[in-house]
Amino acid sequence: MTDFTMKTDADGVAIITWDTVGKSMNVMNGQGFLDLEALIDQALADDAVKGVIITSGKEGSFAGGMDLNVIAKMRDDAGDEPAKGLFDGVMGMHAILRKIERAGMDPKTNKGGKPIAAALPGTALGIGLEIPLACHRIFAADNPKAKIGLPEIMVGIFPGAGGTTRLVRKLGAMGASPLLLEGKLNDPKKAKSAGVVDEVVPADELIAKAKEWVLSGPTIVKPWDEKGYKMPGGAPYHPAGFMTFVGASAMVHGKTQGAFPAAKALLSAVYEGALVPFDTALKIEARWFVNVLMNPSSSAMIRSLFINKEALEKGANRPDVPDQRVKKVGVMGAGMMGAGITLVSAMAGMQVVLIDQKQEAADKGKAYTADYMDKGIKRGKATEEKKAAALDLITATTDYAALAGCDLIIEAVFEDPAVKAEVTKNVLKVVGKDCIFATNTSTLPITELAKASDRPEDFIGIHFFSPVEKMMLVEIIKGQKTGPRAVAKALDYVRQIRKTPIVVNDARFFYCNRCIIPYINEGLRMVAEGVAPALIDNAARQLGFPVGPLQLVDETSIDLGAKIARATKAAMGDDYPDEAVDEVIFWMEGEGRLGRKSNAGFYEYDDKGKRQGYWPGLAVKYPHAEDQPDLIEVQHRLMFAQVLEAVRALEEGVLEDIREGDVGAILAWGFAPWSGGPFSWLDIIGSPYAAERCDQLAETFGPRFATPALLREMADKGQSFYGRFDKQADAA
């Protein structure tokens, strides 16, 4: 059975239907391309065929894209000359799409040829849009749920099957840039106003309209194949084009800080391609695409952000327990987190009972959902009906009796063990024996909190990040006695709210905060040493972190940092290693510079809360050293502070799966996404170099950089993380 079939109707229109076997959405693979080409050849050669429509057999979608597993394998299968193998493969794709675009026209006169239309019932992503872009007219069904675009940049590559070259030639560099550089997706109507699709038609008229056009004797030659073609907005050496390209280059660099190889390569492909004829531009696109595919960053990003993220979402580490989907969830505490948890649960269609100490507080928590939906309505993303449906699901109350029938409780009350214990006990009096109790604590050990329950096997941590509705990661923490049903319940719940889960074992700060805190602390240590704050934050930004450590403390607040420091010190006693950090944080706290929330932190802020540069008082207290360290040293300190913590978490069994360590780091705190995560980064630099660098850093800056035994052993054996822990890698 093949994924593409063709039928020619009585009017001579050949309809090619794409229907990937065994998938709910079409994905392209190597064989699919060959099958499509064979049908195109057949249609072009058949005198009875007047024109072609390419459409999908899947309801509501055209195609989800290329099977990225295939791309990842393409390089490995390419033998001794992977770059050449990849280049030949990519040029092969170009040849097929170019055949569709030329459709049998005479190369000199552009005469002849057969019209080929793309008819998209819905979502068309990646190669699922690159094929339509090679067709002569794109019809999209008026399906507001559909997403149309080229999201490749999000996983560290760029559209490499002609999408880059065609979109820029169709829309101009300015029009194409948000779609290419940000991977922006649009619904059909917006895709039409952006110029990506040509017509939006009622879903039940899709094929009829496409057919009408095919039979109307349309002009099919693409503008770029006509003499005298000029790129919309101007090519690079046109005065207007010049401004666009200079601006785009600055914008890309500003946004990516040069840390993402795919963005740079994309820009080069666009710029260089704009200076030459179309077929040469495709070749340039292919060269840059191969350059990106050969960069270890792209395979690491694809592995973490596509393959492994999806595997975790599908339950790669879910215990074998029957379906635990949640129907009714109780949320304890209607503060910042409780309100967000309520929102995402109701949006996923669950009944929610939201409890706080006072009715006003519970109502305020529920109002968060109303406000969120109102904003969505204003932006055309939600409707009054959806808002009413979400609010109908939420009961805001102080009455614990309302919790009866809940199959999951998520507790988000004050971060105080006594308060949490009391809430746990009171809840367990009213819920049934099948109810799982979860806590959203960010710092308290799960095993200790579970002591308040007489069923510790049904007690678990479900740790959200703030703001709940925006942050895509949820960290699930198993206490010592947590049983498999609680884990399955937490995973099924996270799947219902469409976030990505990682499952870790209980230890101080679990996994994510355990790694984030040393990142922040290393930045604070440098302040105390007299390293310029701009050097610290910019070094992090140039590594691809969304915010530097000092800005991050300002965002999360200095008093929270001080609170965590005091609690950690009390718990660790003489072993506490962070006195140097505390000096800075306690001093800032004493100065009342609590961060963004007080409009005063490491940064100054204007009345509207906009950052204004570093607070001069900081340099008075901690004068800048005359000799500033070089950028790489600052970056290595920031990187190793985090990745060594990740390695220790793996050594200690807090992490059980390196995939979770990598995916979690990128989604929770924006760990250098281009690297694929802490373990992928160590694999990119290689364990021998990593161990050597740790030895040097430990000698200069102290034992916190000491090479962990696991890394030392791997360095001696020349192993990589994904090689050594290949049980997971294979599963991926």
Ligand code: NAD
């Ligand atoms: P918050 O202070 O905004 O909200 C806590 C709410 O719990 C308040 O509305 C309070 O009235 C209510 N509450 C207190 N005692 C109660 C009781 N006995 N019964 C019912 N309600 C009670 O706090 P928050 O920021 O939402 O944090 C809540 C929990 O989530 C904490 O454990 C915190 O560590 C954790 N957490 C916070 C963040 C964050 O970024 N703020 C992130 C992850 C986890």
